[in-house]
Amino acid sequence: MEQQKTTQIVEALLFAAETPLSIRQLRNLLSEFDPEQVGAAVAELRKQYNEQEPARGIELVQVAGGWRFRTRADLSPWVRRLYQQTPLRIGRAMLEVLAIVAYRQPVTRAEVDAIRGVDSAGSLRALLERELIRVVGRKELPGRPQLYGTTKTFLEVFGLR
Incomplete structure (x- = not known):
């Protein structure tokens, strides 16, 4: 399949996932695709979300051995208004x-x-x-x-x- 379709599917998977997804997990989920295309899709998404000007409200970050979308740190005051939850308190x-x-x-x-x-x-x-x-x-x-x-x-x- 073409690279653009692979990138769209990887973007949808990363967006829908509750936890970070590793390249290996993405390749397993997309076994019918060329493994190199899956890695290239993550690289393309990272470029689109993290390096594009003007910057977007979300970014693609590598965390806990995988990739996930999250809101940019400088926008957290506005996002916190959406979730009026108490932060994790650790004594x-x-x-x-x-x-x-x-x-x-x-x-x-x-x-x-x-x-x-x-x-x-x-x-x-x-x-x-x-x-x-x-x-x-x-x-x-x-x-x-x-x-x-x-x-x-x-x-x-x-x-x-």
């Missing part, structure tokens, strides 16, 4: 625990407690509920403690790849 203790998990992952609760010097069960539970961390496995120790790691939601919230 100091939770931020400490999240930083330890992010830097030391996979990490057990006992290891987090040892680094902090206090019990971290409550913070770990709250971070699990907010889907910023997840259980990634179990350590080969007596009792087989859970190992924690960060999630794609963590990457999205903090704007990381």
Whole structure:
């Protein structure tokens, strides 16, 4: 099929997706298309949305190992009016625990407690509920403690790849 049609379909998929889509996921979804055309479509969309003058209200960004559309940061005051929701609040203790998990992952609760010097069960539970961390496995120790790691939601919230 022609490149323009591929670009239109990729644009529609990225727009409709709730989570970032990787090039691999896009190629799997569009298996009947030439894989190079799918990659070229993402590059073309990135150029159209991010480099065109005057700038558009949305941009195509790479985040959490994939691509997604989002509103430009300088327009966020107006977009916030649409969603009168409270921002994700993370207390100091939770931020400490999240930083330890992010830097030391996979990490057990006992290891987090040892680094902090206090019990971290409550913070770990709250971070699990907010889907910023997840259980990634179990350590080969007596009792087989859970190992924690960060999630794609963590990457999205903090704007990381």
